[in-house]
Amino acid sequence: MNESLVISVDAMGGDHGPSVVAPGIALAAKQLPGVRFLVHGDERLLAPEFAKRAVLQACAEIRHTDTMVASDEKPAQALRRSKGTSMWNAVECVKSGEACAAVSAGNTGALMAISKLQLRMSVDIERPPLVASWPTACGVTTVLDVGANVDCDAERLVEFAILGEAFHRAVHGIARPTVGVLNVGSEDMKGHEEVREAHRILREGRFDLDYRGFVEGDGLTKGVVDVVVTDGFTGNVALKTAEGVAKFVTAELRAALTSTLISKMGALLAQNALRAFRDKMNPDPAAPLLGLNGVVVKSHGGASDKDFAAAIRVAATLARSDYAAEIERNMKKLVVAVGDVAPPAVDGAA
Amino acid sequence: MNESLVISVDAMGGDHGPSVVAPGIALAAKQLPGVRFLVHGDERLLAPEFAKRAVLQACAEIRHTDTMVASDEKPAQALRRSKGTSMWNAVECVKSGEACAAVSAGNTGALMAISKLQLRMSVDIERPPLVASWPTACGVTTVLDVGANVDCDAERLVEFAILGEAFHRAVHGIARPTVGVLNVGSEDMKGHEEVREAHRILREGRFDLDYRGFVEGDGLTKGVVDVVVTDGFTGNVALKTAEGVAKFVTAELRAALTSTLISKMGALLAQNALRAFRDKMNPDPAAPLLGLNGVVVKSHGGASDKDFAAAIRVAATLARSDYAAEIERNMKKLVVAVGDVAPPAVDGAA
Numbered sequence: 001m002n003e004s005l006v007i008s009v010d011a012m013g014g015d016h017g018p019s020v021v022a023p024g025i026a027l028a029a030k031q032l033p034g035v036r037f038l039v040h041g042d043e044r045l046l047a048p049e050f051a052k053r054a055v056l057q058a059c060a061e062i063r064h065t066d067t068m069v070a071s072d073e074k075p076a077q078a079l080r081r082s083k084g085t086s087m088w089n090a091v092e093c094v095k096s097g098e099a100c101a102a103v104s105a106g107n108t109g110a111l112m113a114i115s116k117l118q119l120r121m122s123v124d125i126e127r128p129p130l131v132a133s134w135p136t137a138c139g140v141t142t143v144l145d146v147g148a149n150v151d152c153d154a155e156r157l158v159e160f161a162i163l164g165e166a167f168h169r170a171v172h173g174i175a176r177p178t179v180g181v182l183n184v185g186s187e188d189m190k191g192h193e194e195v196r197e198a199h200r201i202l203r204e205g206r207f208d209l210d211y212r213g214f215v216e217g218d219g220l221t222k223g224v225v226d227v228v229v230t231d232g233f234t235g236n237v238a239l240k241t242a243e244g245v246a247k248f249v250t251a252e253l254r255a256a257l258t259s260t261l262i263s264k265m266g267a268l269l270a271q272n273a274l275r276a277f278r279d280k281m282n283p284d285p286a287a288p289l290l291g292l293n294g295v296v297v298k299s300h301g302g303a304s305d306k307d308f309a310a311a312i313r314v315a316a317t318l319a320r321s322d323y324a325a326e327i328e329r330n331m332k333k334l335v336v337a338v339g340d341v342a343p344p345a346v347d348g349a350a
Numbered sequence: 351m352n353e354s355l356v357i358s359v360d361a362m363g364g365d366h367g368p369s370v371v372a373p374g375i376a377l378a379a380k381q382l383p384g385v386r387f388l389v390h391g392d393e394r395l396l397a398p399e400f401a402k403r404a405v406l407q408a409c410a411e412i413r414h415t416d417t418m419v420a421s422d423e424k425p426a427q428a429l430r431r432s433k434g435t436s437m438w439n440a441v442e443c444v445k446s447g448e449a450c451a452a453v454s455a456g457n458t459g460a461l462m463a464i465s466k467l468q469l470r471m472s473v474d475i476e477r478p479p480l481v482a483s484w485p486t487a488c489g490v491t492t493v494l495d496v497g498a499n500v501d502c503d504a505e506r507l508v509e510f511a512i513l514g515e516a517f518h519r520a521v522h523g524i525a526r527p528t529v530g531v532l533n534v535g536s537e538d539m540k541g542h543e544e545v546r547e548a549h550r551i552l553r554e555g556r557f558d559l560d561y562r563g564f565v566e567g568d569g570l571t572k573g574v575v576d577v578v579v580t581d582g583f584t585g586n587v588a589l590k591t592a593e594g595v596a597k598f599v600t601a602e603l604r605a606a607l608t609s610t611l612i613s614k615m616g617a618l619l620a621q622n623a624l625r626a627f628r629d630k631m632n633p634d635p636a637a638p639l640l641g642l643n644g645v646v647v648k649s650h651g652g653a654s655d656k657d658f659a660a661a662i663r664v665a666a667t668l669a670r671s672d673y674a675a676e677i678e679r680n681m682k683k684l685v686v687a688v689g690d691v692a693p694p695a696v697d698g699a700a
Contacts, residue, residue: 137598147534150542184497184586192500192583217590221598233542234587236534237580240567241588245595248487248571253603272613 005034007315008099010090011041012068013106015302018042021105022049022056024308029055031309032316038063038093040086065089068106071301075109082114091118094294101295101315105303111296112148112289119294122324123159123331125149128289128296129232131167132239136223142168142177143220144290145232146239152231154197155334157181161202162330163290164227165209170321171288171314177226180215182234190214194231207330286311288318291327295319355384357665358449360440361391362418363456365652368392371455372399372406374658379405381659382666388413388443390436415439418456421651425459432464441468444644451645451665455653461646462498462639469644472674473509473681475499478639478646479582481517482589486573492518492527493570494640495582496589502581504547505684507531511552512680513640514577515559520671521638521664527576530565532584540564544581557680636661638668641677645669 011021018041025037037060039046046064050056067085069078082088087106093099095118104111112127121128129145144164149156161179168177181199183191188199191214202211212225217238220228230238257267285300285307295318299311361371368391375387387410389396396414400406417435419428432438437456443449445468454461462477471478479495494514499506511529518527531549533541538549541564552561562575567588570578580588607617635650635657645668649661 135598137601150534182587184500184583217587217592218594218597220591221594230587233534234584237532237567237584238587238591241570241591242567242595244568244571245592246599247568248485249596249599251487272610 005032005316005319006036006038006093006099007312007319008038008090008093008102009040009312010087010102010104010106011039011046012086013071013104013111013301014299014308015071015105018045018049020303020305021308022046022053023305024303025060025312026053026055027305027309028312028316029059031313035059035316037061038090038099040065040089040093041068042066042086063089069110069114071107073107073110075107075113078107078110079113079117082110087111088114088118091115091294091296094296095119100319101297103297103299103308103311103315105299105301105308105311108298111298115289115292115294115296119292119296121291122293122327123163123291125156125159125291128291129160129163130235131164131287131290132235133286134220134228134239134242136221138223140172141220141223141225142172142227143182143235143239144227144229145235147232147236149232151233152194154194154201157194157198157229157231158201158205158207158334159291159331160229161198161209161211161227162207162327162334164229166323166326166330167288167290167318168227169326170323171317172226174226176210178210178212179227179229180212180219180225182220182228182230182238183214183216185216186214198229201334206333206336208326208333209330286314288314354450355382355666355669356386356388356443356449357662357669358388358440358443358452359390359662360437360452360454360456361389361396362436363421363454363461363651364649364658365421365455368395368399370653370655371658372396372403373655374653375410375662376403376405377655377659378662378666379409381663385409385666387411388440388449390415390439390443391418392416392436413439419460419464421457423457423460425457425463428457428460429463429467432460437461438464438468441465441644441646444646445469450669451647453647453649453658453661453665455649455651455658455661458648458651461648465639465642465644465646469642469646471641472643472677473513473641475506475509475641478641479510479513480585481514481637481640482585483636484570484578484589484592486571488573490522491570491573491575492522492577493532493585493589494577494579495585497582497586499582501583502544504544504551507544507548507579507581508551508555508557508684509641509681510579511548511559511561511577512557512677512684514579516673516676516680517638517640517668518577519676520673521667522576524576526560528560528562529577529579530562530569530575532570532578532580532588533564533566535566536564548579551684556683556686558676558683559680636664638664 011018040063043064046062069087090102094102127148130147132143132146134141134143142164285303287298289296297315361368390413393414396412419437440452444452477498480497482493482496484491484493492514635653637648639646647665
C-alpha cells in the first residue's frame, strides 16, 4: 500500500538542517518500506549524508537548490523571495502531483504562506489552523487553533472541529473521535457569542461527528474529548501557559529533589522513572497544516532525527487516509447548517 | 495602626462553614492584634466555636442570622433571596461603614452580585474582575481577569491594569509593580484589536504605572512582570489549563516514582522535598473583588483555617492601604488618555 507514496522533504529547515533531516528520512524509510522521498536542499551538504546511508541511496532523490528560507524571516518577506528555495520546491512537488505530502522543519509562518499560495485553502479560513497534540492522562488530545487565526467567528470554530476530527481519526486511528469547544464553563449560556453559536451549530448541525459540548481548560489534560476547538488567541495562550507550567513544575521539582543530600539520593534512585516521565511530557514534534488542498506537515524546529521521522510518518498516514474526502463531506453540511438558521452569515464556506 | 480596623466575616460560606471560619478568625486575630471582627452566621453553630477560643471572645462579636446563600445557587437567584443572609449582612457592614472590609468563602457569583448591588462599582466594569495569584519562579504574579468579564474591550483591559497594579503593591509590598498585557506574541502588531489598543493606551497613556508591554502564556510562570492583564475568557482558560497541567504533571510524576521498587525507595527518601514542592504549587487562597467602593475578599471554598486567616490578612492589608485612592487617580487619567485619541470611545469611564 506504500508503493505509490512519494514524500517531498525540505532538507534545509530546522535548527540543524541536513545533518538531522537526512538521518530522519533514513529512519522513516526503514519504518515505511516502499515510500520514496524527494529531498530538496543543497547537494553539497546532502550528498555526504546520503553517501553514509545506503537506505537513502535506494529510496531518496536529491533535488538541488542553492537557496533556503531563513528561520527568522517574517512570513511576508520570506514569501516574496521564496521561489526556488528548498521549502518552496518541497511544496511545489505536492502541487504538481509528483509527491503526495511535504514535510519541513523550517519557518512556520513561511511554510504556511508558501503552502497557502501554492496549494490554496480548501476551506474558508484565512490560514491553516495550528494543531497541537496535547499529552493527556489517557493519550493525546488534538487542540486547534493554537495560534494561526487570532479572530475566529462561530463558523471558523465549526470548521476547526471538522478538520481536527478528520485529522485525529487519520493519525490516531480512532474511528469516532469526540469533539468539544473550549469555554469557561459547561452550560449552554457560558462564554462569548462565538463559542455559544459554534456550540449551537455543532449540536444541531447534521455533521458526521461526535460533538460532546463545552470543555474547560483543565479538561485539556484530563483528555475528556479527543479534539478541542478554540480560536487561535485562546489556544496559543493555553498552549504556552501549559508549556510554562510544565517547565516550572519540573524545575521546582528538580530544585526540591536536589535540596538535601537525602532527597538527592532519592532522586538518583528514581532517575529512570524521572526520565520516562520527562519523555512523556515532550510535545508531539509534528503539526499538520490543515485545510489545504494537499498534505503539508511542519516538524518542530529543534526536531531530532527521531522527531523528523515521526513527522514523516504523520505525513504518510495523512496522505494514505481518507481525511480530505471526510472533511469535504462535513464542510458541505456546514453550509446547510448555517444556511438554515442565519442566512446572511453564509459567505462562501465550502 | 490596627486599632480602628473592623473586619466583617461571613461565617457560613465555604465547604466547612463555622468549623473552619471560626478557627481561621482566631488565627488571624493573633496575627493582627487590635483588629475587631463582626462574625455573621448561625449563633447555635458559632457560639460553641467561640466558647472554645478565648481570643474570639475578646475581639469578635457574633451577629446572628438564620439564613445563608447556598454554594450551588445561581448568582441571580441567590441575589433575589439574599437579604438577611450571612453573606449579605457581612457586605452590608462595609456599606454602612461599620466594617472596613468583608471576607467570605461562599458562592463567588453571589458574593460578586451582592457586593456590586450594595457597594456599587467604582469603575466602569460590568463586574469585579477575578484575581488570581499565580505562583512563579520568583514569587507571585497577579493575573486578572480570570473569569468574571468574558468580553473585554481595550478600556476594560486598561482598567484591570490599574486595579491589579494597585492591588499588587498593597498586598505584596512592591513599590512599583510591573504590568503586562497577555498576548500571542511580543510585537506591537500581534493579537486582536482589543489587546493592541490596550497596549497603545497603556504605552502612551500617562498612568502612574510601570507598563512593560505584551506577555505570552509562558511568561505567567516565568514571572516576567508582576501584574498580567487579560479578558475573563482567556484568563479563565489559562488558569484552568495551568491547574490541569500542574495536577497532571504531579500525577504522572507520582506514577513514575512508584512504578518500580527502586524508584519507590527514591520517592520515600525524597518525601520531604516533594512535600515542600506540593505546598509551593498550592494556589493563593484569597481573591479580592476589585473595583468596588469597599474591600471584599473571597476566600477559597475549600479553604483551611490557615487559608481563611490568610484571606483576612489580605482584607486587612487592603483596608489599611492607599489602594483605592491610587486607583481613582489613575482612572481619571484613563478618561484623558482615551479622550485624546478616540473621542467617541469615552463612555463614562471614571
